[in-house]
Amino acid sequence: MKTLKIIPFLVFTILFIFGCETKSKQITHKEDYNKYLTIKDNKSLSFARNEIDFWQKKFDAAPNQISYLSQLSSNYSTLFEYTGNISHLYTSEELLTKSNEAYDYSRVSTIRSLARNYISQHRFKEALVLANKSLAIGEGKKETQKLLFDVQMELGNYPEAIKNLNAIRDMTDFDYLIRLAKWNDHKGDLDTAITFMEKARDIAEKYDNKTLKIWSNSNLGDFYGHAGRIEDSYNSFLQTLAIDPNYSYALKGIAWIVFSKERNTKEANRIIDAIAATHNTPDFYLLKSQIAQFEGNKIEEIKNRNAYFSMMENNNYGAMYNKYNVLIYADDKQTAQKALEIAKMEVNHRPTADSYDLLAWSYLNLGQHKKALQIAQKHVAGKSFEPKVQYHLAMIYKSNNLALKTKPIKEELLSSLYELGPNFDQKVNQL
Incomplete structure (x- = not known):
């Protein structure tokens, strides 16, 4: 009789332990990262500003010392990295252009620096011209091949990219x-x-x-x-x-975990607001808009999206946010045509699978299902593994009544819901 009493207890214990383990585990803890949200000084930023002051004075006193321009440019790049202020990136570009012109584009290190600045601006074709110019000069070939790999990857020239990668093995x-x-x-x-x-x-x-x-x-x-x-x-x-402690990208990563994994919208917003106080870029408004959408707060969702577009209007970001713009415009029938126009530009800038995905998605949202399918099958399927691209592909297949092609993608997407974010839960399940 004793044994019979023990068995149900053991079963209960096993089920209790198993049940506890399958509950979503709390991963983030405020005490781990709180100290990084309230840092008043940024040593890297202060150092860069002091360096700019130092080199500017030296250059003003001796304008023939062209090498000072590269020092200035490098520190303006640091300012851009830590503040997100696009004007610093453009100042860096101006200084590098002036430097390259003074050297008659003969110094590979300065040419490569300008190419990397262009990459940050999503001016990939211009960056490729400079990278090839560096290669033709021949000096520091391995460094140029690293740059060429980076540019070719951005442009979707994968055979060329792997050739450069193998060369620096x-x-x-x-x-x-x-x-x-x-x-x-x-x-x-x-x-x-x-x-x-x-x-x-x-x-x-x-x-x-x-x-x-x-x-x-x-x-x-x-x-x-x-x-x-x-x-x-x-x-x-x-x-x-x-x-x-001032590396805002890592804090943004933690904010995403808090939002997407733990569904703690209040805490995610607190982290984002702390980052935006010192590093203000348009994508933070989009993240806040996503969070508001998940909360069902339409007013906040629209407010943050409008703040994003206001920032886009007040600053010249060039092609840097084209992808975001297409995805926002494509979702609204009134702006879907605008999405298509930007997607066409993006394919011209960088003909990658991800760019063609934006084009196919724009056509789908304009009701041109067959056109979307044609582009997706030729340029996207099997060429990109990004979850959002895969979701678009599944939707294109579904709209063309290709259920057999949709099903395996849906199964894959169910394991990518963290990366997609909470707003995709229902969308993926409805595929």
């Missing part, structure tokens, strides 16, 4: 490993991408290189998130902040 080189990680991520092999990014981080740790440690840890935060390893993602972002 060195499994002990940080720059090679992070690009190898990017290549594998592009192919959809996320596990391999993570392995190479971890190797890169180990090299950064070995040489105690602050910049490389920040870069590798923050990128691992992204990769882990894509792989559903949310706790690892959170810890990587915290490690990034421990190295640089």
